[in-house]
Amino acid sequence: MMLIERSFDRFGFADALTAENASVELSTRILRDYAISSVPCAEAPFAFDSERLAVLAYKGAMERVRERFWTTSFLGSGFWGDAKDDIVSANIRMVNNCRALDVVVRRLFLLSLPAEEEIQRIQDQRILLLKCEDLDGLARFDRRFVNLARSIEELSYHGCDVRIVHDAERLHRALPEELNAETRDTEFAIYDDWRFDVFQGELFGAIQSVRCYTPAMARFASYRDRLTRYFESLWRRSRPIDGFLNRLRTTVEYSSCRIDYPVSWLVRYDDALPREDEALKIEELSSVRIELLRLGRWGHVRRFLDVGTCTGRYLVALRDAVVPGGIILGVDNDVDCVRFTQAKLRREAADERRFRVERHDFCLPEAPSSHSFDLITCMLGTILHFQRNGGDRPPYNDAFQRALGKFADLLAPNGLLFFTVWSEQACRDLRLLSIYSQEDKCRLARTAINDDELRERLACVGLRPLVPIPLQDRLVLYRCERDRAIAASRLSSRDVQGEEAHKEIGHAECG
Ligand SMILES: C[S@@+](CC[C@H](N)C(=O)[O-])C[C@H]1O[C@@H](n2cnc3c(N)ncnc32)[C@H](O)[C@@H]1O
Structure with missing residues (x-):
């Protein structure tokens, strides 16, 4: 059964709801059949996958953007670090659509520390992995960084304005309490003026849930406007991500050389000092x-x-x-x-x-x-x-x-x-x-x-x-x-x- 017809889907939920409905119907049918026959009637286990639905709801809304797409992200975001190609391509499609309409898409990476300290923290993390000889962790760390950098470059190339900011003044405190804006764990997306989303779970690198607000909800307009003002204030304080990304790249490259670094100064001390x-x-x-x-x-x-x-x-x-x-x-x-x-x-x-x-x-x-x-x-x-x-x-x-x-x-x-x-x-x-x-x-x-x-x-x-x-x-x-x-x-x-x-x-x- 089609839960919502696409033609009525003003807010981009059709795919997510259809998928959820299909999954519920399938599970119900399996349980009913089993209750009657006591014979196994499914291969796959029941799966309750909130991330898949969150992504469908997100992609559905992006397809409908015509006037504005403003969003916040974290560097550790699973969307960008784990090379989720479908998400990157959905974003690029949306950026291209918007560009055709002369609309600039804004993506704001929120840093939990001032930029220099953030870079130092990332370098320290990497050096720690090196020192602990955690090669798997190191490979994962490098892969995430490469994916993040590549996705950002692709988005920028297609015309998305990507910037960074550290919310030193803790502006997020001005947001409505009901939005539960946990600074280190909450990302927002504003789609034109008909929907905004609050994503949770980025702290763990993977979206765990998304709350989607539309005019179908009470107080939507007031929340949306406060969120918009919050985003604008941060945007005014932000700067383009390129310089930060380059610094980050050099830092990661430097700490990659540091695999030899302790060795190299010690080797130099042992064998290659000036005469x-x-x-x-x-x-x-x-x-x-x-x-x-x-x-x-x-x-x-x-x-x-x-x-x-x-x-x-x-x-x-x-x-x-x-x-x-x-x-x-x-x-x-x-x-x-x-x-x-x-x-x-x-x-x-x-x-x-x-x-x-x-x-x-x-x-x-x-x-x-x-x-x-x-x-x-x-x-x-x-x-x-x-x-x-x-x-x-x-x-x-x-x-x-x-x-x-x-x-x-x-x-x-x-x-x-x-x-x-x-x-x-x-x-x-x-x-x-x-x-x-x-x-x-x-x-x-x-x-x-x-x-x-x-x-x-x-x-x-x-x-x-x-x-x-x-x-x-x-x-x-x-x-x-x-x-x-x-x-x-x-x-x-x-x-x-x-x-x-x-x-x-x-x-x-x-x-
Ligand atoms: C100049 S280098 C020593 C060179 C070495 N003794 C030689 O002659 O080839 C100084 C060394 O002292 C170590 N060091 C500094 N403070 C120390 C401390 N409190 N306890 C133990 N080692 C220390 C440093 O890590 C460094 O390896």
Whole structure:
């Protein structure tokens, strides 16, 4: 039965209602037949598909547009991200019809954040997928973006005016409450002046329902006019989508390259630094090697810890200093460095059982290991990454000092600690590693530390530095040992503190 004749269908519902009616009739007939015969009489299950009906109702109305089609969308909309070709072609047909009538179709993409932040958020989402190695999620993300960009370009090409806006003033609050305008989840479409639709479900990328208002409903004209004013206000604040889309495209392309990005800066750090930096790295490494040989420690180290290991350069270069069954532990707080080094060691030293690389923030109080180490390195100015903001007099309550304390605690009684700091000269001339951005160079340069303060800080934690070695007047290499007397008093004061802390906890628990 034809529920509504096309000739009476002023509002574009005929297809949706006919489809719904056919589905209800079919289901009723199947149930009736089964009740009589108890014999299965259908192949397909009953399906209640609200999206299909919503789309039919939408397409039906678009075909009738003659004067105006204004609509809002979200970037995450399933219509545009999932390449729903029938919807794109229905839109293009409508845009072409309107163009023939000299009517401009308006599509307004609502951004939940200001444009720049929205772009950043999208980039972060993509980078997160990369970091989590969610390749399916990544492929889905890229596919949606490609579809969205292609659909928008096609619509614009056919004459649709596509723009973006962020409703910073929350203008949607002026809409009638009855429309239930949930900012992040509601799209509107206004068809000439005879219908408007309120779509819900875009938050999930798929239309879940549509409420269609026509003059057949009370208060239609008043709601339509308020919606129209809301749309006009947003439109005045909007800008063409092209620039945003281009920025988004570059961002997505950039984050696609970021699959290599962590790798590429780490690879560059490992193998492709300018000659001056490469020479500095070599000089630093060979100075440590020479010291270990000179002190008769080469080949006798039982446990070696490298803090801020980055690409694991020291782990590999000093492995022969460590005894056969020893421990070689590298820690870094950057997950990219940890992954990169783990992969490199798997590739280059698959049979080596002594290596361990772990993510660990050395500025946190926890120790990276319960062992003590007879060799600790923290090279190429890594120590200056730890913040010094605890004043220039003891007790220096800052991350830098806590890290020094951790070195002292982790160092075995006759252990050696090597670290380098950027020289005051290099900091003045900004001759730091060339892979640092200018901004990071300036930030690092402000961390320059003089020998007096460093010695005082080391003394506070029971570490005794030997004569520092300048490297190319850019770095200064320090070798430290534990000062037994201070280390012992530090330990006993920690014991006392520990006991006091226990007592306090005990009191608190009792109280
Ligand atoms: C200059 S690079 C180190 C280079 C490496 N030690 C070498 O000589 O080849 C500094 C490293 O320290 C790491 N780092 C910075 N702050 C850290 C922290 N709080 N805990 C652990 N690692 C940190 C960085 O992620 C980076 O990999």
